[in-house]
Amino acid sequence: MNDFPPADAAPHAAPTPARLPIAFTAFHDLHAQRYTDYAFAHLGEAGMVRDLVDDVFVALADHWDRVLAQPRPAAYAWALLRRVVEAECARREEHLALIEEAAFAYALIERAKRLLALVDGSTVDDLGVGISVARAIQKLPGRQHDVVVLRFLAGYPPTHIAEVMGIEEATVRSLISQARTRLQTRLAPRRTLTSGRPHDEE
Known part of the structure; x- marks a missing residue:
């Protein structure tokens, strides 16, 4: 998460705590960085992300x-965040895609290493593979997409993901397992293309 912007870096952050219920302030403090990291993974612009999360x-x-x-x-709150991020992605004609420009794919190389190691035992070592991984993550359905972004790109443990998404930790782990299975299928041709050998060849 080192390259993700801090949630409190905005010049105008969420409403003044003195005028808000203590429960809201606690909720904001718990989830602001997580919301910021999720939105940044999709939009990649710190200023826009801070404004979006503030909104x-x-x-x-x-x-x-x-x-x-x-x-x-x-x-309920997570669903609102996701709708706002989705709307902004659609406005930019990205339709919930992780940014596929070269700069993002290059940054993704480091963050995706653990994910690929878990999926097929291989590593990310070039820009083209980074882009293919971004596209594969992009195509994951709903909550599988969310848990992969939060777990492997933003680096949160399952307990924190469960908190921010408002679901059970067991559900998070199940979604991660389902996502890995889908990614294995989507990324199988990648090994043939990048290594010149079949996916199941050791």
């Missing part, structure tokens, strides 16, 4: 009673 927390503050009335407030 999400302002909306949550304005309807805090409604948030607390939900069976899973964290899941």
Whole structure:
């Protein structure tokens, strides 16, 4: 997470704590960095991300009673963040894609090494592979996509992912397992293309 912007770096951050319920302030303090990291993984622009996350927390503050009335407030808030990030990606014609420009793919090389090691035992060692990994992650469905971004790109442990998404830790681990299976399928041709040998050849 070292290259992700700090959530408190914004010149105007979420509403003034003195005017907000203690529960909201605690919620903000717990999740602001996680929201920032998730949004940054998709948008890659620190200033835009800080403004976007601020807007999400302002909306949550304005309807805090409604948030607390939900069976899973964290899941309700996460769904709002995800919709806002999705809308911004769609506005930029990226449709929830991780940024595929060369600069992002190059940065992804370091962050994706552990993920690829878990998926097929190989490593990321060139820009083209970085782009292929970004595209494979992009195509993961909903919550599988989210847990992969939070776990392998932002570096959060399953317990923190469960907190921020408002789901059970066992669900997080199951989603990671499902995502790995999908990625294995999507990335199988990559080894043939980059190494000149079949995927199952050792």
